[in-house]
Amino acid sequence: MSIFYFIAILSILFAVLVISAKNPVHSILYLILTFFTFTVQYVLLNAQFLAVVNFIVYLGAILVLFLYTLMLINLNKDSEPMKSTMVKIAAVLGGGCLMVVVIAALKAVGVSQPVLLKDPSLGLxxxxxxxxxxxxxxxxxxxxxxxxxxxxxxxxxxxxxxxxTV
Known part of the structure; x- marks a missing residue:
């Protein structure tokens, strides 16, 4: 179970880095690492099909497409429009709602028992x-x-x- 928790902490860390990265290319690279940790979690949970699909579809296709798209477009700070105050207020309200949900979720940490599969060949x-x-x-x-x-x-x-036409 210690590998599971280590990979889970890495998943959370990379997900936070996706959000907090200033460079969009770095953000997508962190997203690739996040999806890779999800693939490892699927393997640990004996869901090999989901692991392979996640690896091929998300890592192999969608994120590479995102990365190429970001490399092709011009992302200068000069061309970025200024955000209005309504957008900033909406962002603060959304962040506050997210913080309330995270605090409520953290209160329930450690309350439930881990799920044990009765059939170990369930995800094959x-x-x-x-x-x-x-x-x-x-x-x-x-x-x-x-x-x-x-x-x-x-x-x-x-x-x-x-x-x-003749």
């Missing part, structure tokens, strides 16, 4: 595959046909019809 990919391809085979195949038709439609819409 093998069990997910059995359920997916036995009970939900028809919806799975219908969704694959819908995705295929959406892909064909996107390709048809993206290609321009080159008609030559």
């Amino acid at each position: 990919v093998k069990n997910l595959g059995k359920v997916l391809f036995n009970e939900f085979l028809l919806p799975f195949e219908v969704s694959s046909l819908l995705l295929l038709s959406a892909m064909v439609g996107a390709v048809l819409l993206a290609t321009k019809d080159k008609k030559t």
Whole structure:
């Protein structure tokens, strides 16, 4: 359990660094570390499928896209507009509400017992595959046909019809 708590503390630390970083590129790099600690937590909780999906989808695709987008746009302080007083007041109220929620959550720390799984193979990919391809085979195949038709439609819409008029 000590590894779990260490990774949980790292997750919280990196999440705070995401919010408090001045440089947006550093903020996204801290977000990558935060999602990586989530992946480690999923592995520790025996949810390998969620770990792999989190690693591939979030770390491999979305955050890299965020990082490239931030590198491509120009983030000068000169081009940043001044915030109005209403935005600043809303930010202070939102931060105060967040502080109240965090204090209320910290009061309940240590009250509950850790959850122990009765079935240690609960989060395995093998069990997910059995359920997916036995009970939900028809919806799975219908969704694959819908995705295929959406892909064909996107390709048809993206290609321009080159008609030559004589």
